[in-house]
Structures are given as structure tokens and as C-alpha cells.
Amino acid sequence: MPIRRPEPIAVRRNRRPKPKPETDALGFGRFFTDHMFMMDYEDSRGWHDPRIVPYGPIELDPAAKVLHYGQMTFEGMKAYRSPSGGIRLFRPDMNLKRLSRSNVRLGIPPIDEELVSEAIRRLVLLDRDWLPAAPGTSLYIRPFILAVEPLLGVSPSREYRLIMIMTPVGSYYEKGGDPVSIRIETEYVRAVRGGLGGAKTAGNYAASLKAQEEAASRGFAQVLWLDGVHRKYIEEVGSMNVFFRIGEKVVTPALSGSILDGVTRDSVLRLLNHWGIGTEERRIAIDEVAAACRNGTMAEAFGTGTAAVVSPIGELDWDGERLLVGNPGEAGPLTRRLYDELTGIQTGRAPDPFGWTVALDGSEEPAKPGRD
Template sequence: MVDQTVNVTLTEDTKQKPVAEQLEFGRVFTDHMFIMDYIEGKGWHNPRIVPYQPVTLDPAAIVFHYGQTVFEGLKAYVTKDGEARLFRPEKNMQRLNRSNERMCIPHLDEDVALNAIKQLVSLERDWIPTAPGTSLYIRPFIISTESYLGVAPSKTYQFLVILSPVGAYYKEGINPVKIAVEDEFVRAVKGGTGEAKTAGNYASSLKAQELVSDKGYAQVLWLDGLEKKYIEEVGSMNVFFKINGEVVTPALNGSILEGVTRNSVIRLLNHWDIPVAERKISMEEVYEAYEKGLLEEAFGAGTAAVISPIGELSWKGEQLIINDRVTGSVSKRLYDTLTGIQYGTEEDPFGWIEKVK
């Protein structure tokens, strides 16, 4: 067993923290970062917190050429009483290892990784913004660092954690967005890497996103790669539809990311006795429900926006206007409850909160 004590080197040059109104997503980073190395035969070793600094790699490093990399995304929140906390972070660590498995990256001890995150967040405690809806975004990621141009798993890696104070995703609270159903490009297919949180999935999504942005849509809704018939995800969120009183979300099928917010939404709906189903759902079915006046709400669910209501869905030249472009009552209740639990204004009946000392 390699010594897992985290060596801490403090910066001598602290940065100025951004003012709350200027907070964006993922542009500003805190004073320190976490790094741990992996070498085949030795395992993960040398966990350390160091001043935020550039990564220096050989130009032949595998990550630059073959994209062998995984990442996670979660947030630290601060309550009115000044308590720092994470939301279900163990789910992110479990998913990180599932992604590692798919991408041939060595398993990471989930407790070691989570403790590293907590220690880093604790050190950067003053970087967690306090204005409503703001938080400290946490980005753990692993890169393949071996200098080798053969197509093979790397023999060396780095696990890094960086932190970014972020603003509210929607400055005026949640607001329904316009989404375009994508019927040319494909995000993922069964047997591919869709359920892993890995770079290539995001790289492949850029083109479709760029094309719909030009037409005024916030995100694309991805259909399955086989028949382009069944709904998968929206942008980088999971998606839910409320049809005739029942909330439906695509079942996990190997090409859909297993979102932590997705899981939390399902748990809350069950808790509230609102019918919820995980199953295959086609765009035809959504359209038919819409035609009959039964499509009551639609929303995306993910760490960044928490709940993102969909006000308009564009599909095959048709514009589906959902709930008069107003946030639906279930969407609103989910958003309020989830953010309430995260910021400590609501009870935490499921033990989802992990305090940071």
C-alpha cells in the first residue's frame, strides 16, 4: 500500500476572487489544485496539493493523440450558516471508475479520491461563492501521459482536480429554453463510449451544437444512433418528459450517461408519489402526446443547470411549444427541492449531503 498522505504546498501568490456578478462557468480557477500520479507496477502515488499551475507533457503524450481521458463534474455549496458541502459526491467517484473501466484507465480508490477533493475544497473554502445560485464547480479528471504513438492504453497517468467558482446557470432563475432535435449527427451508440464521461463524446457533439446555436437553439436533443428514433439526452444533460401525469425518462441503455441529478430526480418523484418511468421513449411518442395535449412538461437534468425546463422543441420542421413556454410545476418543484437540499434551506431526507470540514 502506497502512502496516501496528501503533501500540501501552498501558493505564495494568491489570486483575487471574482465578484459575484461577474461569475461565469469554468473560466476562473482557484489558487490550488490536486495531483496524483500513476505508473504501471507502482500504482497511484504521490497525492499532493500544489499551487494552480500548468500541466507539462511530452508532445507525444497519449492524451493529445488518442484521447484516453475521463472526467467528472460536481459542485461545492455553502449554506447561509457558512457550512461547505458536497452533493452525493460518492456517485461521481463511482462513475469515474466506471468510465475508467471503459477507457482502460486504472481503477482509482474512491475514498482516496473523495478525500482529496474534500481536502482541496476545505483549503479553498473562501473561494466558494455565497450569492444565490452560485457554487464552486469541481472538475476531477484523469489524463494519459505516456509518450508513445502506438494505439495502446498508457502506462502512466495523472489524476487532477481543479476548482472554478461559477455563477447561477440562469441569472434570473430557471427559464425554459429552445431545444432542437438532432437527426443528422450522433452522440453515441451501444458498444461505443456513451455511458463513459470521456473527452471524445464531447468532441463529437461540438458540430451539431454549433449548427443549432446558429439557429437560436440552446442545445440539441440526441436520438439513438441506430434508428434515430428513440430519445437519449439533451445537450450534456439527461432529459425527462411529463406526459399525462407520468414523468418518463430514457432507460439507461449503454449509450446514455448515468447522471447523478437524473438519479436524484427519480428518487424525489418516487418520494412524492409522482409516477415516473425509465423506458425507451421515441420522438414519435412525444409528438403524439403533444398533438393530443398530453405533453405537460419537459426538462433537462444535470449538475450545471440542475433542472433546465424545455419551452420549445424543434423536430422535423415542427415547433412543439411546451406548457406555453412556462416552467412547469414539477420542474419547478424539483429545482427548488434539489437546490434547497444543496444550499441547506430544505431537509435532506436521503442523506445526500456530505459536509466539508
């Protein structure tokens, strides 16, 4: 069904606002703001009833298709506090376009990106007091779509619900910006070309949990996945795209349909090209990475993603062999420069030559009556 413009967004304010957490207690994804956005879809009506309501539990029929067949998509983006106290979003248009691509892969109807963008603006401004101002903090925004039709049968749902929640966050990793240790996964496979690796959907991440659990039990922060066919080419880290500076060249796995087209990945590539630093998007064999670590030409390695921004990698474990990257105890100079530049642009502390940031200004409009 073609996208129809739904009615205006209704707002019902939370009459019992929650206490805000202390900045040093934030962690990642532990606390949630006072409100959330919801919108429904039915084949006969399209997307309808957009509303902002108090944050709380949602009701699902036990036969809802998402619970049995995993038909869902989600996104992750952030709002940042500028030095003047303003609020900025970072490339939200790219996140919404990726959500639309994920929907296509999962058989979910397209969304009205303009409407969801307006919902983000309204929700962030309504809960703006939840946005922390300390360095390295932000307000993480999580829109997701669930197949809610109560019917057992392996076919696309005819009913969906889009929900958006927000959480104030600090550093994604416990050790903050310190280099992390990564285990190269050689037993399990996460995705193959033609599968769900390029979509932001629950199943794509569920496939990584067992390997992540085993890596964590051995003291590693994340898993680095190899391709599912040859089991030799680098793909991505569990929550990040991955980059290697080998000599004077920065290389990253090419998008092949089995890894996520990261917003931060694209931003890093554009920054590097803007600085005149050579980049390559291509297949990278684990043997090449290991050889570069052994002979000392692996100057830096880092992961990129909305949650962690740019995270230095200090060492890789490949079948028990410890592969050291640059100076394992500290982030490399390019990694630090990228992190400082990206976070500077995101918060308005640095110029934005690309027009990536969207400033949200003005106060929340008076609440309109809405339903639960």
C-alpha cells in the same frame, strides 16, 4: 495492478492568491481557484505522489497518448454554501463510482475512491473563500485523468495523471432558470450502445460539438440526441438527461449504455418516487413526444445535470416544426418543485431525507511541504 494506499497528501500553498471574481461575473467555468490536486500513476508503482499545488499550467510530452488517442476520463460535482456558512457536497460518492466505471471503459487503472474523496475535502477547504454564497451559485469541482505516457501506439497508456481543479460558478445557461429551446438532432450521431455514451470522457462530448454549434447558430441552447441505430428514440440532451411529464406520468429514457447515468437524474427519480409521482424509465420515440406536444398532453419537459441542476425546456425543434411544451414562457410546477427541493437539499435549506449531502467542517490543516 491492485490499488495501493499512496503517501499522505502534501500541500504547497499558492503564495500569490488571485483576486476573487464578482458574483454577477461568474458565468460557468471562467475563473479558477488558487490550488489544484495532482497524483501520478505508473504501472510499476501504482497511484503515487498525491499533492495539492498552486493552480497553473501542466506539462505534457508532445507524444502523450491523451493527445493522440483521447484516453481520458473526468467528472463534475459541486460544493455548496449553507445558510450558516458551512460547506456541503452533494452525493460525491456517486461521482467517484461513475469515474471508476468510466475508467474501466477507457482502460484506465482504478482509483482509490477514499483517497480522492479526501483530496476533494482538503482542496475545497483550502480554497473555501472561493465558494460564493449567493443563491444559485456554487463551487464546481472537476477531477480528470489523462494518459500521459509518451508513446505513439494505439494501446492503453502505462502512465496517467489525475488532476482536480475548481471554479466558482453561477447559472449554466445565460438565461438562468428560463425555459430553453432545444433542437432535435436528425443528421449527426453521438453514441451507440457499446460505445462511449455511458462514459464521461472527452470523446463522448467531442462527438456533439458540431451539432451543438449548428444548433447555437439557429438560436437553440442545446441539442437533443436520438439513438444512433433507429434514429427515432430519445437519448439525452448534450449536457443533461431529459424528462417529460406526459399527462400525470414522468418518463425518461432508460439507461441503455449509450447515455450517461446522471447523478441528478437518479436524484430526480428518487424524489419523484418519494413524492408518490409515477415514473417510467423506458424507450421514448420522438413521434410520441411530438404527438404529446401537438395534442397538449406534454405538460412539462426538463433536463437534469450537475451543471444546470433542473432546467425547464420550453420548446423543441424537430426538422423545422416548433413543438411547444406546456406554457413555453415559464417553468412548469413540477420542474420548479424539483429545482427548489434539490437546491434546498444541496445547500442545507431543506431537509435531506436521503442522506445525500456531506458536510465539510473544520479548517484546513497546516500545509505540508510538497513538490510541484
